Every structure is written in C-alpha cells, then in structure tokens.
Amino acid sequence: MDEYGLYLHIPFCQHRCAYCDFNTYAGLEHLITEYVEALCREVKYLSAYTQDQIFVRTIFFGGGTPSLLPEQQVEKILANIHDRFVVSAAAEITLEANPGTVNLAYLRNLSSLGINRLSFGMQSAHFAELQMLERTHGNVDVVNGVQWARMAGIENINLDLMFGLPDQSVETWEKSLRMACKLEPSHFSLYALTLEHGTPMQAWVARGLMSKPDSDVAAEMYELGSEFMQTHGYQQYEISNWAKWEEGKGLLSCQHNLQYWRNLAYLGLGAGAHGYANNMRVANVLAPAQYISKMSLSNERRNPADVPQDFPKTPATSNINPVNKETEMGETMMMGLRLVQEGVSQETFFNRFGVALVDVYGPEIKILLQQGLLEWQGDILRLTAHGRLLGNQVFLKFI
Ligand code: SF4
Structure with a gap:
C-alpha cells in the first residue's frame, strides 16, 4: 500500500522577490476563491480516478505564499481532502508562511483546522539583506510569527535562512544564525542563493549593479552554518536541513520532504505542481488562470476501465514522464x-x-x-x- 505525500501549490505572493523563480504571481489574489475551487476539484478528480483508497501521511501547503489564503479557504481544501482521502491521524500538515502575513487569530484558526507545522521564510535577520532580496517582512515579523505560532499550539516550526548573498559577510551570516537560533525552532533549512535565469537579481549582477555571489565564501558559510547548527543542538539529516531531537518524538525532520528524498509517491495539486506515482512523473500547467480553466472542465464520472493507466494524471496535467526501473534506481540514489x-x-x-x-x-x-x-x-x-x-x-x- 502506497502512502502519499500531498503537495498543494498556492501560487500567490504580495510581491515577487528579486531572486525568486518559483511559479508564483503578484497581483493575482483576486483569483484565490476560484483557485481553491479548482484545487478541490483536483482532489475529487484524483480520488475518483483510482480504484484504491488514497492514504495520505503528509500534507504540505507550499508556494508562493500559502499564508495569503484566508482560513475559510484552508478549511475548504482540508475538508475536501478528508472527505476523499484517508489521512493518517498522525499526518504532518505544514503550511508555508511569510512573516508579516500572519497574526495570532489566523494561526489559532489554522491550528484548529489541523495545521501542525509552520515553515517561515525568515531568510536573514538583517534589514539591508532583506531589502536586497526584496522581502516584504522585517525581523520583528519573524519573532512575532514564531511566538504566535506557539501561542496557537503549533510547536513544530521551520525557519528558512539564505546564505551566499551578494555582499553578505560571514559576520552578518553568523548574526542571522544566532538570532534565528534564539527563537529555538524545531527545524532549519539553510539554502545557498542561486542566481536564477530571468530574475531581476540575475540581471542586476549581469549589469554590474550588484556584486556576484562568491562561491568560496558561500562554501565557508555553509560550513559555518553546519557547525553552528550542531553546537546549538540541531542534527543535520539532509544536505540543507537540520532538526532537533525531542524525547518521545524523535528527530523533528520534515516528513513531507522525506517522502521526496526517499523517492516515494506523492501527489502534486495546483498550478505547476509536480507529482510522482504509478511509475509516472507528472506536472501541471503553470498559469493559475489556465489551471482554473482546465479543472473547471473536469468531470468526476469516468470510465473505470481507464483508471489504472492514467492515475495520477488530471485535466490540469501538462507533462507526463514515464519512469522505468533504471531511472527509478538513479533517482533513488540521487535523492537518497x-x-x-x-x-x-x-x-x-x-x-x-x-x-x-x-x-x-x-x-x-x-x-x-x-x-x-x-x-x-x-x-x-x-x-x-x-x-x-x-x-x-x-x-x-x-x-
Ligand atoms: S515570497 Fe517566496 S515564493 Fe513569493 S516571491 Fe518571495 S521567494 Fe518567491
């Protein structure tokens, strides 16, 4: 029996950060209601399109900025998932949040809906670095976010930090690490900045308006980050991820991402989301409006004879790559x-x-x-x- 990870892509942001090449859009928040409707249709479609029950061990709202979803929309999505899939009682349910987009009441509502893990995009504790990245939050928003999450009963908290930024010094990196560790989250992801093609930051560096990140300095920062994590009680379990060990719970690693790294099955719902199941890797159309329109044409009733071949394809699928045994072995090595x-x-x-x-x-x-x-x-x-x-x-x- 496969147990799935469920990824839900929320492609809305208040502002597009200078380095970001994710499938996300600023100024499309007016589509949120229709988009959630389309996500619910995709849930229904997937459950109707397999002869088996779908067992779910993790749910991950990723983005984009999932914390832009009003509570009622999160509730609607989760209600549909619980109606159609068999969600483990111990399921890890994560929502990515941008600091500055949440408040205590919102987090209390999320907690009551079953969200039990939050991932905050902190990135840096320095105002100048956050400005360079064009992040819309400040350090105080991170401190408040973590505090409110705990008050709301959500103890499992990840902070994302970035290193290897243009003009970032080892000293400012260490200060970010120190300030983040003071908040005592259960988990850290430390990512090196990559200059992605087509982003404003890549253009600024190409035009000489911003200095090029130095890969030697980034390697030094990675080593410093690794040591810092270790001395502050975090165990490294993945190249970019560290977690605390908690008595009775074990290592508080991200169960959803472990599903990817162990090369196990997951379903990706939403614009641009990827899935892997039934010896297929599938990806959905990128544009939210196109996703909404594709899913609005979906019809749950179908010929049961079609079922085994096509799952996990949905009307929003734009790419299908069959995975043979040789590819699966290579991917298992790469990710494992x-x-x-x-x-x-x-x-x-x-x-x-x-x-x-x-x-x-x-x-x-x-x-x-x-x-x-x-x-x-x-x-x-x-x-x-x-x-x-x-x-x-x-x-x-x-x-
Ligand atoms: S908040 Fe995250 S997803 Fe949105 S633009 Fe910034 S980096 Fe990209």
Missing part, C-alpha cells in the same frame, strides 16, 4: 544520498529493486569512495563531510 545520515541502504535498495546496489553502481561507487566523496557506514552508503560540499558532482554519477 542527500540524506546525510540515512543515505541509501543496500537492504532497502535490494528489497525495492530486486538487485544489489553494488551490482548496479559498483564502478561509480568505487570512484566516489576513492575520491573521498562517499563512505560506507555498515549497510549504508552516504556522503562524507567533503561530499556534502560537492553533492551535485556525486549525484551526476547516478544519472
């Missing part, structure tokens, strides 16, 4: 090696594919072991500390 402790177990690999890991990737593994990028820990193959800095070089060997 991101998990710096768990790595890829020989036993799990054999149980999944019926073939030994070393029989498939013996030569690649041998080279990476010699280069000091991979190591064996008993049955587990994983990145070395050096390999964590050169992850992309390692992953390329498996595709």
Whole structure:
C-alpha cells in the first residue's frame, strides 16, 4: 500500500522577490476563491480516478505564499481532502508562511483546522539583506510569527535562512544564525542563493549593479552554518536541513520532504505542481488562470476501465514522464544520498529493486569512495563531510 505525500501549490505572493523563480504571481489574489475551487476539484478528480483508497501521511501547503489564503479557504481544501482521502491521524500538515502575513487569530484558526507545522521564510535577520532580496517582512515579523505560532499550539516550526548573498559577510551570516537560533525552532533549512535565469537579481549582477555571489565564501558559510547548527543542538539529516531531537518524538525532520528524498509517491495539486506515482512523473500547467480553466472542465464520472493507466494524471496535467526501473534506481540514489545520515541502504535498495546496489553502481561507487566523496557506514552508503560540499558532482554519477 502506497502512502502519499500531498503537495498543494498556492501560487500567490504580495510581491515577487528579486531572486525568486518559483511559479508564483503578484497581483493575482483576486483569483484565490476560484483557485481553491479548482484545487478541490483536483482532489475529487484524483480520488475518483483510482480504484484504491488514497492514504495520505503528509500534507504540505507550499508556494508562493500559502499564508495569503484566508482560513475559510484552508478549511475548504482540508475538508475536501478528508472527505476523499484517508489521512493518517498522525499526518504532518505544514503550511508555508511569510512573516508579516500572519497574526495570532489566523494561526489559532489554522491550528484548529489541523495545521501542525509552520515553515517561515525568515531568510536573514538583517534589514539591508532583506531589502536586497526584496522581502516584504522585517525581523520583528519573524519573532512575532514564531511566538504566535506557539501561542496557537503549533510547536513544530521551520525557519528558512539564505546564505551566499551578494555582499553578505560571514559576520552578518553568523548574526542571522544566532538570532534565528534564539527563537529555538524545531527545524532549519539553510539554502545557498542561486542566481536564477530571468530574475531581476540575475540581471542586476549581469549589469554590474550588484556584486556576484562568491562561491568560496558561500562554501565557508555553509560550513559555518553546519557547525553552528550542531553546537546549538540541531542534527543535520539532509544536505540543507537540520532538526532537533525531542524525547518521545524523535528527530523533528520534515516528513513531507522525506517522502521526496526517499523517492516515494506523492501527489502534486495546483498550478505547476509536480507529482510522482504509478511509475509516472507528472506536472501541471503553470498559469493559475489556465489551471482554473482546465479543472473547471473536469468531470468526476469516468470510465473505470481507464483508471489504472492514467492515475495520477488530471485535466490540469501538462507533462507526463514515464519512469522505468533504471531511472527509478538513479533517482533513488540521487535523492537518497542527500540524506546525510540515512543515505541509501543496500537492504532497502535490494528489497525495492530486486538487485544489489553494488551490482548496479559498483564502478561509480568505487570512484566516489576513492575520491573521498562517499563512505560506507555498515549497510549504508552516504556522503562524507567533503561530499556534502560537492553533492551535485556525486549525484551526476547516478544519472
Ligand atoms: S515570497 Fe517566496 S515564493 Fe513569493 S516571491 Fe518571495 S521567494 Fe518567491
């Protein structure tokens, strides 16, 4: 029985940040009501389109800025999911929030609807860095957001921080880390800035209006961040992610993202969302208006004979990539090696594919072991500390 992660994409932002290349749009908030209606239709469509029940172990509202959704819309989406899918009683239900878009009453309502994890895009504790990124919040909004989340009963909190910014110094990075750690969230994601094609920030750097991020400094910041996390009680479990260990609960890692890293099934609903199930990777149309229009044509009633081949395709699907066994093995390696402790177990690999890991990737593994990028820990193959800095070089060997 597959247990799914459910990703819901909310493609609305108040303002587009200078570095962002996500599928999100400013000034389209007037579409929210119709968009939520379309999401609910996609939930219904997926549940009607499989002969099996859909078991859900995680739900993730990502964006964009999901905290722009009024409580009533979050309630409507969750009610549809609970009506159509079998949601585990212990499901992790995360909502990404921009600091400055939430207040105590809103978070109390989310908590009562079952949201039990919040992810705040803090990015930096420095006003000048936040301005450069064109973020619309200040540090006080992060402090308030975390405090209100706790008052609302949501203890599982992630903070995103960014490093490798133009003109960011190691000192300002350390100060951001220190101020973020003072808030004692259960989880941290530390991301290096990448200059994405077509973003304002990439154009400013290309025109010499902003200095180019220095990859050596970014590597130094990553190492500093790793050490800082460790000395403040956070365990690294993925290249960019750290979590606290809590008695009785274990490591407070992001269960939804673990579904991706373990290369397990998930359904992606909403504009531009990706899904992986039934040996297919699927992606939806990008534009919210097009998504709404595609889903408005959906009809739940269909020929049951069609069912097994097409799931998880919906009327909003624009891309389908079949995944054969060879691709699945390569993706399992690429994503599993991101998990710096768990790595890829020989036993799990054999149980999944019926073939030994070393029989498939013996030569690649041998080279990476010699280069000091991979190591064996008993049955587990994983990145070395050096390999964590050169992850992309390692992953390329498996595709
Ligand atoms: S808030 Fe997040 S999703 Fe929205 S524009 Fe900024 S970086 Fe992109």
